[in-house]
Amino acid sequence: MRKKIAAANWKMNCTLQQGEQLLDGILGANIELKAHQQAIFAVPFPYLTMATAKLNGRKGYSIAAQNVYNKKSGAYTGEVSAEMLQSIQVPYCLVGHSERREYFSESNQMLAEKIDLLLANGITPIFCCGEPLSIREAGTQNSFVAKQLEESLFHLSAEVVATIVIAYEPIWAIGTGKTATADQAQEIHAYLRSVLAGKYGQAVADQIPVLYGGSVKGSNAKELFSCPDVDGGLVGGASLNAEEFATIISSLP
Numbered sequence: 001m002r003k004k005i006a007a008a009n010w011k012m013n014c015t016l017q018q019g020e021q022l023l024d025g026i027l028g029a030n031i032e033l034k035a036h037q038q039a040i041f042a043v044p045f046p047y048l049t050m051a052t053a054k055l056n057g058r059k060g061y062s063i064a065a066q067n068v069y070n071k072k073s074g075a076y077t078g079e080v081s082a083e084m085l086q087s088i089q090v091p092y093c094l095v096g097h098s099e100r101r102e103y104f105s106e107s108n109q110m111l112a113e114k115i116d117l118l119l120a121n122g123i124t125p126i127f128c129c130g131e132p133l134s135i136r137e138a139g140t141q142n143s144f145v146a147k148q149l150e151e152s153l154f155h156l157s158a159e160v161v162a163t164i165v166i167a168y169e170p171i172w173a174i175g176t177g178k179t180a181t182a183d184q185a186q187e188i189h190a191y192l193r194s195v196l197a198g199k200y201g202q203a204v205a206d207q208i209p210v211l212y213g214g215s216v217k218g219s220n221a222k223e224l225f226s227c228p229d230v231d232g233g234l235v236g237g238a239s240l241n242a243e244e245f246a247t248i249i250s251s252l253p
């Protein structure tokens with residue numbers, strides 16, 4: 001069975017103390033995860049070791065970095081390398097979140113480099129893709145996201161691509177309270193899987209979890225996650241509330 005994942009993206013929120021409280025609240029809900037389920041916390045860099053300690057090896061719970069630099073090492077003041085993340089046992093890293101693409105001009109090519117460095121260090125990329133409102137209104141979202149996959153992932157072998165996670169996040173739904181409907185999510189997730197199948201074959205495409213992101217909350221998670229090609233969610237705002245995120249974790253099929 002494909003992995004089902006509830007991933008929290010804290011973005012640039014929480015002090016250390018607030019982050020500790022938030023994790024305590026979520027872990028306090030004592031949600032036991034089945035073998036195919038995962039809860040992942042993409043916390044700011046300074047809190048990665050705190051979060052690892054809090055999760056304390058609990059089955060199915062892990063951390064993620066929110067970003068990594070696309071160079072191996074060297075004179076890049078303020079940046080964090082894949083090797084550094086590996087050295088503190090970070091298992092996952094977000095790549096290409098739309099906020100990184102927009103505010104930090106991250107190109108598909110740069111994201112391909114980040115993915116290669118992460119994989120070389122044994123870290124699983126959670127590759128984010130998704131279209132802006134203008135593209136959705138023009139009805140060209142499928143070719144837009146297919147290009148994002150092609151330019152950042154299609155240099156990978158089938159064996160390697162089968163290990164990554166994809167998050168589809170329509171930009172018009174991020175932080176806006178405007179969620180894609182379950183039908184809209186299912187439709188484009190199925191399309192993304194067909195693009196992966198076209199390149200790598202159905203068996204590989206069937207192994208890759210494709211998460212939905214964009215105003216996922218406790219009240220809509222179950223419906224979204226019940227779509228056959230939606231394998232969980234990448235959650236911003238609602239992941240900052242312990243009760244909400246615990247509900248979202250509990251909504252994983």
Ligand code: PGA
Pocket residue numbers: 009169173174175176177213214215216234235236237238
């Ligand atoms: P949101 O953010 O849940 O606040 O819409 C999702 C994301 O950006 O990952």
